[in-house]
Amino acid sequence: MSGAAEDDSLEVVEICAGAGGQSLGLERAGFRHRLAVELDGHAARTLRHNLVKVLGYKEKEAEDAVRIGDVADPEVWNPDEHQNVDLLAGGVPCPPFSIAGKQLGASDERDLFAWAVELCGKIKPKALLLENVKGLSGNRFIAYRQHVLDRLQEYGYIAEWRLLQADQFGVSQLRPRFVLIALQHEYAEYFHWPEPHSNPPESVGELLRDLMAKGTWSKKKLDAWVMQANSIAPTIVGGSKKHGGADLGPTRAKAAWEAMGIDGKGVSDGPPGPKNPRATGAKHPMLTNEMVARIQGWHGEEFADWEFLGGKTAQYRQIGNAFPPPVAKALGIAIKCALRKEGDPHPLIETSKVTLDPVYKILRDRKRPITIEQLVVKLAANGTPLEQPEVERRLVHLGHDFELIKKQRSNGETTFLLGAFKAFLGQEDHQRHELFAQHRARIS
Structure with a gap:
């Protein structure tokens, strides 16, 4: 399928596009890229290259479609x-929400999720698709998610979050991703989340058998390895520029890789054999970038021909940070059907009636400070009772993402008043600009 040749294609603007995992999936679903913006030069060049090689764009079209730079910089795009x-789509940076990090959320200079929501309100796409790590679905970010739903409702969208796993859509990897989809009212009633595949994906052993066979293993040893690697992969991580070269994940992930007969400490130049000295004599083989890409979903007739540019580590980061193309395609098809009003409509759930965090809801609507004891009483009266320790915990979480104004009364009681959202929304005077400039070389 050529992205440039489909007359009935819908158009997408993609932010934080990476090396094209989501791009390829959306193209296969019937979307043509009007624009894709990516910070990393290697990833952007990979995307441009494949728009031409795989998706049939002309050289000038691909050059114009992919912009390199900070997506929030007005000099990069308008x-x-x-x-x-x-459609406005993107996989905005994950570190602000990752359980492997500090979960700074709105206080992290890499956080662009709230900015993307404001961008949606500005350009008014028919649909919005944003994906991120599972950590965003946790209790730490209940108020953050509530704020996002509230803002999208103000902009005229019906929005819903859902946690999806890549293995539900034919990818041989667990890879949970937290996905937000929002559509304008006239399309929202036609949106249905894609159904998971009925059959499980191939095991890592079966998926990689032919690539491992390119080495010098005997058939007996290859068969034994395939039997050992008889499950799907743990979540592949792209790694951070702060932490050196390619690495298949934290300690627990490395243990899972080892149980499958794979050394997760790095990425190899080739399959096991004398032409790959690093693997000679090792207990288990390392994966190659080609193998990692296959596990990530670049496999099969629609997805296999993607080429990654740059050195080995740069390629690995592009692959490891990607949204699996088959998952992106499934979501793209569901969105396309909604935009074309295909299928049976269903009743809408108004986001204004969805309450994720009742503490945030009370504070958001108040102009006067309130004590924890008063919050407990009000929550009970509203039919959402919470014990005081839980209210205190939610206030701590709120303080990470919002200005939480605390004052001491003369009787010793502490009162709370909700202030501004700390996230970068496009403000010219936001601390994000200075911090981003300082750390840009290390931002993946």
Whole structure:
């Protein structure tokens, strides 16, 4: 399928596009890229290359479609030029929400999730698709998610979060991703989340058998390895520029890889054999980038021909940070059907009636400070009772993402008043600009 040749294609603007995992999936679903913006030069060049090689764009079209730089920099692109595009999509940075990090959320200079929601309100796409790590679905970010739903409701969208796993869509890897989809009212009633595949994906052993066979293992040893690698992969991580070269994950992930007969401490130049000295004599083989890409979903007739540019470590980061193309395609098809009003409509759930965090809801609507004891009483009266320790915990979480104004009364009681959202929303004077400039070389 050529992205440039489909006359009935819908158009997408993609932010934080990476090396094209989501891009390829959306193209296969019937979306053509009006624009894709990516910070990393290697990933952007990979995307441009494959728009031409795989998706049939002309050289000039691909050059114009992919912009390299900070997506929030007005010098890189002008959102006003893309009003009412069919779809705004992106995989904004994960570290602000990852359980492997500090979960700074709105206080992290890499956080662009809230900015992307404001961008949606500005350019008014028919649909919005944002994906991130599972950590965003946790209790730490209940108020953050509530704020996102509230803002999208104000902008005229029906929005819903869902935790999806890549193995539900034919990818030989667990890879949970927390996905937000929002559509304008006239399309929202036609949106249905994609159904998981009925059959499980191939095991890592079966998936990689032919690639491992390119080495010098005997058939007996290859068969034994395939039997050992008889499960799907743990979540592949792209790694951070702060932490050196390619690495298949933290300690628990490395143990899972070892149980499958794979050394997770790095990435190899080739399959086991004398032409790959690093693997000679090792207990288990390392994966190659080609193998990692296959596990990530670049496999099969629609997805296998993608080429990654740059050195080995740069390629690995592009692959490991990607959204699996088959999952992106499944979501893209569901969104396309909604935008074309295909299928049976269903009753809408108004986001204004969805309450994720009743503490945030009370504070958001108050102009006067309130004590914890008063919060407990009000929550009970509203039909959402919470014990005081839980209210205190939620206030701590709120303080990470919002200005939480605390004052001491003369009787010793502490009162709370909700202030501004700390996240970067595009403000010219936000601390994000200075911190981003300082740390840009280390931002993946």
